[in-house]
Amino acid sequence: MLTSRVKAFIGVSIVISIIIALHYLGVLNGVEQSVRAVMSVPSGFVYKKTHQFASEGEQQHAQDTARAAFDSAKFILLSEENESLRRQLNFISKTPYSSIGGDIIGQDVEPVGNTIIINRGTHDGIENGQPVIAYDGIFVGKIVRTEESTAVIRLLHDGQSKVAATILNNDHSIGIVEGGYGISVRMNFIPQNEHVSPGDVIITSGLEKGIPRGLVIGRVEAVEKEAYQPFQKAILSTAADFEHLVTVSVITGI
Template identity: 35%
Template sequence: MIRYNFRLFILFTVTIIFFVLLKNGHIFDVGIAFRKALVPEGAINSLLQPPSNISDEYQKLLVENVSLRSLAEENKQLKNLLNFRQEHNYNLVLANIISRDSANPSMMLISAGTDHGIEVGQPVVVNQGIMIGRVVEVGPDYAQVRLLTDKFSKLAVKIGEADSIAGLLSGSLGLSMNLTYVPQDREIKKGDLVLTAETGTAIPAGLLVGQIENIDFSQEELFKKAAVAPLLDYNTLSTVAVVSSL
């Protein structure tokens, strides 16, 4: 009986202490004190911080993962270019992008030149024949390419499967393109594909260049205008091809 009363007294005392601490907001302090007494601070830190060798291995795996993704993307680009060459029987010269002009992102240097049959004016394509620019300067083993988004780029184009020239495509601030001199009676709409037109130059007809984004139309003007968006992000490219002869 005495032992039972003693246990009851202890339980009652602990309950009173608990409610007092809870009322004064100190119950969490007690929990922290018990945690520090039972689990040293250093042990917790060692659990939260992985060993240095694991961290180094993780960084190495990250680098390898990025490299594999880059290689996979490059292989995909090459496969698309090879398919394009087989479908159209073009003479393509593959090249890597060496660098881009920091002062003018619409210019880039590629790893093929006169030694590979490259000439000024030839179109540069990617994927399934999407034209992104043309050669403007060439050396023995390199070529300078002006992208279609460059403000000095001019290209005769057509809309969809039409045979006649629809207008003139010009670069706009290195980001997009503008289509001008489109006849008023020419039907164009958002989403229409823009392709190279037949001009008798080194650029073959039918190469994709972009897609109409919006149209500027006024009855008072002789021609329609349209904003044209590239079909891909030029900054993601690593491999291109030059159509060296038809």
């Protein structure tokens, strides 16, 4: 005979299983959308109120910093690349890529995740894998989950973030920029024989499907180079200020 506790455990597990099954079958879509719609208003308000800059000066400083990194990348590219590359760099105003602006309405509740939620979803043409930018082209992350009216963005410094990147040095070194669970952002797989210096600007390389070339990622802070390793690593400071993001743009139509 089953004890009452075993029966209770089985009963609760069955109810949870039914709800999970209904979710994946899409039966609960209406309920979930309604809950999100209701909750997004107050949570978006709280997020905005607590993440916006304390003062106009602080906001201006962050924008100037991001702008400086962007302008630096822009200058180097414009001076070194051809007209085609120049068109790509000024993607915000001159390229065929369109973008959709969205307000951040919350952030993830996972213990080690660095993700945010925006009030744009599949209804607005958002798809998984699309790049997300702040200001005039500062890369902040990628779309990892979409719902009808919301989307989740995995930020660059999340532990599972990866993006193909190029350093704007003489070698135009390529590698993979990876997040470090909120602790650091680093660029791996840089060929050992290429010269990388602190201060070098890093942009998206365009070698990854769906991510255009020229989105500014950040600058090299330090280089880790071991003689016996085939690749070197660079520790980055990101151009985006993830603590004060309030609105972002999703690049679509790539």
